[in-house]
Amino acid sequence: VQLQAFGGGLVQAGGSLRLSCAASGRTFSNYAVGWFRQAPGKEREFVAAIKWGGSGTYYADSVKGRFTISRDNARNTVYLQMNSLKPEDTAVYHCAASSRAITTTLRLERTYDYWGQGTLVTVSS
Numbered sequence: 001v002q003l004q005a006f007g008g009g010l011v012q013a014g015g016s017l018r019l020s021c022a023a024s025g026r027t028f029s030n031y032a033v034g035w036f037r038q039a040p041g042k043e044r045e046f047v048a049a050i051k052w053g054g055s056g057t058y059y060a061d062s063v064k065g066r067f068t069i070s071r072d073n074a075r076n077t078v079y080l081q082m083n084s085l086k087p088e089d090t091a092v093y094h095c096a097a098s099s100r101a102i103t104t105t106l107r108l109e110r111t112y113d114y115w116g117q118g119t120l121v122t123v124s125s
Helices: none
Strands: 004-007 009-012 015-022 032-038 045-050 055-058 067-072 077-082 093-096 119-124
Touching: 004 093, 009 067, 015 032, 032 067, 032 077, 045 067, 045 077, 055 067, 055 093, 077 093
Parallel strands: 009 119
Antiparallel strands: 004 015, 015 077, 032 045, 032 093, 045 055, 067 077, 093 119
């Protein structure tokens, strides 16, 4: 599976962005997809994940209620809608895919076998 993340940019605090993760190469609907982010000087952290059929979604506490993950398997794309953005959301956002993730492992980087390049989100105060 090849993944490409895009949609990042510069936005003011309180604003919104929608990231997209486009997949190619295999049957995308068989894969769980996660979003992770890495801020300058910090370790990469889990943001959100969605199961194969889209019925299960999971969020980090820091983004719950502000971010929404969704998928369109017909378009082989997963979205991350980010609202009420804060300066602390500034990071490079990566999407990743896994065919073997289960509920208890969706938040773990090691679960994911395929990673896209990151897209930079900068939130100004």
